[in-house]
Amino acid sequence: MTSSTFQPFSPWTPPGVTLKTPTAELTPPKEKESPRNASAAWQGQFGRWSTDGGYLGATGGSLSDLGIARKPLGELQGTNVPALSLASPFHPQTEGLWAPPGPTLSTVSRQRLEELVAQADARILELTKENERLKRAASQFRASSIPSQISYTSPPLSSHSSGFFDNYQHMHTGFSGLGLGMTRFEDPEMPMREAVKNIGDNDSDLSARLYAPPSFLVSQILQGTFDFNFMHHEYMRPIVWIIANRQPRNPNEGAGLKAAVNALASRLTCPRETQDVVVLINAIIEFAKPLCFTSCGNYLCQQLLERGDVDDKMNFIKEIQHDVVSIASDKFGTHVLCKAIAVKELEAPISEALLKAGIFDSMKTGARRLWREYLEKCRQSGQLAIFERINADMQGRWADLACSNEHGSIAVQQVFEVFGSEELMEPCFQEILTNISRIANNQFGHFIIAKLLGYSAQYRPTCEAILTAYPPVATTHHGVNFAKVAVNEGGRSNIVKYIESICRQDNGRTPGIVAIATSSIGKAHLNFVLSCINQSELARIRTVCRSFSTTLRNSQSGNDLLRSLGLIHAGGPRHRTGAT
Template sequence: MVSAVEPVPVRVSDRSDDLISEPSSFVFRSLSKEIYNTVHNNQETVEEEYFCPNLDTDLHHEMAALKKALKQISEKLECLSQGGSTPSRGRPISRFQETSINFDALVDRIVKKDDQYASYQLQQKLECRNNQELVEIMDSIQRCSLELMVNRFGNFLIQKCFEVLENSLIEGLIITIARNIVQVSTDAFGCHVVQKALEMIQEGHKKFLVEYLLEHLESTLLDSSAEHVWKRVLEIKWAIHPEMEEAITAKLSSTLQSRWLQVATTPRGSLIVQNILTNLPPTIQKTCLEELERDIPTLLTDRSGNWVIQFILQHFETSEIHQTIFQTILDNSQLYSTQMYSSKVIQKCLKAERFKSTFIDPYIDAICSTKPSKRRKPGAKPVVIELAVDIYGSGIIRKILVEGSVDEKSRVNGLLQEHMETVCTTKWGSKCAAVL
């Protein structure tokens, strides 16, 4: 008599096509291994050694769903152990689904690990209306407020505080900025925090920050990051404290006296000068323009200074400095027309119809003249020919031929036709000839 043999489950290596008598045992052992790995924080991938192709399709789907649920539970447990919660399918978990959160741990993750999600999670929590929870969050933030301000993702959290919280909750942050005004204002991330603060806080707090900033004017005014802070300061409209406008004007005047030209010829300083000429009273504008007028040639040929000249021509229509600029160019039209930066100023002037009588007509006369002068020998070719064969001058000639009036086009066209052989000898002259 043959004894009955209990059916033995088939492993993957057996690859048997026979039906399995106890498929549930495979599910149990497979899930048991995953649970063991989850509980013991095993980093190795769970082996699919109990998978069998002969299992019923519904059972496979059930196993897949259970494994997915275990994976989500594992992720949540891991994140909760670090003080937060994990997103479900790429979306943040609602604050109503979260359990107790360790705000100190989230702040530490931002500061020490540049954790973007921790910053985002705290920003979401700031929008709640639970005052007790907001106080707890702000206590955690205040503990590392300076580090957060200069952090890649922490600065967004501080900006969110200024956007959504009441003044009583952000006073500590304002004091931190004031005590570290130079460090925060000159930092690539911190400068955005100061700008947001100056935009959102009440005017009394703005006055408090600006007073600290004025004490460090020289060390921050020309800084690549702090210049954006100063731009925001100059744009403030003081309603409750109008005396601040006078204080800012006086401080800038005393600090930049006899240094306006030096500041205007630096990349950062040229923007500061433009902001000052836009936002501050006429008294300081007059002082600035008078100093700049003394050395127009330097500004015309400078990489940063030419932008100040263009700004003055565009925004100060009745300024006496216009005539000085125009006369400087007309006295040596060939030099300034063939220089990289001053040629941009000339093209800017040619676009403005209001300069037709004061600059455009005299300029066309100067470059088309065939009469001898101090700078031109008898028999020399007109300046317009020298401009046509130059890399920068040719741009001016093409602009006249395309956008000029009928009279301007005909005068320039006639001279170019007379000297076509000379014009076509260079790449830039050929471009001018192609426009004819």
């Protein structure tokens, strides 16, 4: 090998390498030293060092054949290096086979992305068309049937009211509505009246039940911010609906609803032919039933009954005629019907509704208030036929009504206040005396007995019935008080009657003293009775108690009665305390 001297910072070439021009023709060596070297030089896939000391590239040529000279060590200036040359730390490749991949997107990937975007656009267009088709189908369905559940607010009252609501809302709230050209998303595309106009007569109030006013109007009424000075007639029906369906939950809402009622009531003083009054009266009649059940609505109904025409009053009663009993039982509705029954023209339909519901069934409800007003009016006008009809229908049922509930007890008491005539009250009074034990010991009926003891005309007959009643009255706290009053009132004569009554054994009945002694409070009452009798009466009681001593021994108060009468020996302390 030929020796050579290395010079720093000077061009260096491997030994035996001769630099040629780039246009030089690459030729293989003329002779091969060995098969191995030839194979290494010419058969390798990549370049090898040739036998003459030169480097062969991928094409089999050397660096000298390529016309490339080695740069001095440390020289980093960029040079135009062919793509087939080696990369080194000093000569980083930016192009060619050895260069890193660039940031540009391949043509195939760009085409694929464009295809996906086109498919997405086509899908969006398809879904948009499907959405429009479903909207048209839903609109046609609403036009032909009634949805089972309405989850939106009701449409405007008329075809021209939507624009008025929008203008009014813009005027008072500072923002504009959607206008006639746009449909609010919560509103159906057709008015509810149009949707239900083909429903049968039995569902004529369906529109009223499904209606709901604009939400902004509800909030303004309840908050008291609505200006009634500029109230358009289109707002009459929505405001009446709010009064009929909203109970005030706080003082502020109550004040707002009362202001609305007063504003509407003041319109009733205007001439009947004005549009405001016509719309208002129609709305009150339409929502008559729910108005009767609210604290503010019942006052609006009373104003109609006071200031409305006869035809308007009749139409109002016809609207609620089938619900007279339920309305009369309500604490608010009863004021409306009591006001209506005072009108001569409305007396017949209301009384007809009460009789149709049944005298017994209606009197044991809150409708007994309405019965009182009606009967008082009939008594004053001399219409006695209704009293006779009541006595005929209630024959044998007065005691049941007295013990049914609070309303039934008050209804029976009203008989002695309203009927007026002793002859008309007699059927009810006799039935009470016959069942005085049951009524006097009932939680509702005992008020009737106390009421009768307060009337001078009924006092003595009532005391007589208490003394001679069987079963005896003195088996509960209320009955004991009534018996004590009856015994003390008549003196000795009443004591004798009472002892005779509780000791009777005729017709195989058990003496009343046994029932008294076995009751929970019989001991105290019998001690009172024994303190009022003489020796002959005491002997009568001892004889009866000896005959029923076995039954009396079954209760503590019965044993105490037998001991007080000397029929059994008094037990010692150990016996009385249950010791063995």
